[in-house]
């Protein structure tokens with residue numbers, strides 16, 4: 125539906141990738157069963173960064189405060205992108221993994237269910 | 245020009261209320277001839293609402309402007325006498341605890357600026373309405389809202405002399421991440437047409453949800469010894485009942501004027517119930533976590549003011565074909581979770597909030613468990629106890645990574661799936677080649693109906709990443725540039741005082757020291 129208006133209505137898109145530093149895209153990441161982190165995070169990441177760098181360089185700083193983080197066995201982790209199963213290639217870039225600006229990822233860590241199993 | 249009313253005969257005897265109302269609100273205008281009426285009232289029809297007879301508008305209070313000034317002046321005199329006495333007698337030392345002040349900081353930064361916006365909104369809408377009865381009612385509400393903003397600011401300014409976090413509320417309202425929630429709510433309403441505004445603010449907010457905002461804050465003030473805030477609450481109360489009546493009259497008037505208005509009005513009710521409910525997330529956590537002496541739980545407040553009162557209202561409106569808003573059931577189910585999820589958020593983002601947070605004490609957690617037997621111990625106690633342990637070990641959990649926000653309500657994506665409190669609720673929409681994320685079915689439906697409006701959202705997290713939230717003296721090229729610290733400075737928070745945890749804060753220290761001076765030598 126269009127916005128009801130007295131004349132033609134055009135909205136300025138505030139969050140296009142071009143408004144970020146060149147070559148940057150936003151990626152959202154949530155950790156399933158770990159709601160101690162109240163919401164998924166938003167990261168501005170270089171599109172040509174290898175996916176593996178998310179796990180090595182981005183997530184530890186964001187999620188490392190959780191006692192479960194150090195226990196993660198990354199070989200068993202499963203991912204989703206836009207709520208669909210997703211199998212990233214760690215050596216390829218975000219762009220080459222088919223990730224676009226404002227994609228939303230989650231990861232599940234089997235066997236880890238948060239503080240005292242409370243999904244926190 | 246053609247006058248539409250008869251000349252008024254000289255009043256000999258005192259007029260009755262009904263006659264007075266008729267004289268003061270009817271026949272005050274004319275059919276213009278130099279300009280067509282559509283040009284004089286350019287916003288009256290484009291939303292699709294059809295009005296055939298503006299004279300059918302009835303104000304049950306039948307208040308006229310001359311009487312309005314008199315009543316309001318009397319209330320002001322009483323209010324300022326109480327506020328002055330409270331300030332002169334160091335009333336702040338009668339508070340239950342300095343933690344209480346944080347609910348006032350939340351109110352001053354989040355709600356008082358909305359009172360001012362309501363003043364502007366009703367002035368604008370009053371001008372846009374072709375009927376004089378509606379116009380007079382909007383004019384009074386516009387003045388009420390200006391008075392509410394003023395009295396709130398005056399009453400809370402006393403605390404600004406003594407406590408942290410009260411100084412830059414207006415500046416913060418336009419910038420700070422969580423304040424974009426109430427701000428965007430109101431900006432959405434005043435950029436809508438006049439009829440949508442009446443349903444948004446006049447009906448959905450003032451009628452359906454207002455008790456959930458004001459009763460908790462004003463009772464919270466009363467329970468915690470804050471005479472100043474209590475006094476402005478009582479002074480606003482008679483205005484509020486008039487506002488509720490206006491909101492109800494507005495919706496009934498629209499529905500009675502033309503059957504085509506029903507689907508439009510219903511969609512606005514769906515939208516504005518949900519938007520208002522999302523803003524009330526802040527009230528939920530205030531009730532359950534921020535008041536030292538608690539009034540009632542959010543769940544109890546919701547059951548009384550929404551489920552009982554709101555249920556009766558929608559049963560009454562059913563004769564017009566109106567059903568309860570979409571999202572009503574989800575809001576009822578979420579009453580078990582809302583406050584816990586919200587307080588967890590502010591606790592971990594303490595560094596970016598201009599009020600103090602804390603882990604609930606063991607006694608407070610016992611209260612939560614009693615009020616929330618179905619959810620607190622199972623889902624929320626473990627995280628609070630873990631955070632308490634971390635604090636004791638000197639490693640308080642401070643989340644320094646920016647969250648994903650909902651495109652519509654602008655709240656971090658902290659809400660869980662209906663029926664599953666262990667999963668974040670994610671909704672995605674595609675529009676014009678770009679993905680937009682929302683927190684709920686309610687917010688997604690709002691986005692999908694008017695994507696062109698919501699693509700413009702000023703989302704604080706994205707704005708920070710785009711580099712728009714630093715002061716002029718910040719230098720992003722310098723090697724020791726700390727972006728988050730620069731954002732906090734741009735918010736005008738005094739780093740280390742305004743945004744510190746309550747334990748060890750200057751508010752806590754001063755309050756204890758001043759109380760001791762009052763009772764010891």
Ligand SMILES: [Fe+2]
Pocket residue numbers: 359362388389392480
């Ligand atoms: Fe108000």
Ligand SMILES: [Fe+2]
Pocket residue numbers: 522650651652653654655682683684687
């Ligand atoms: Fe939302």
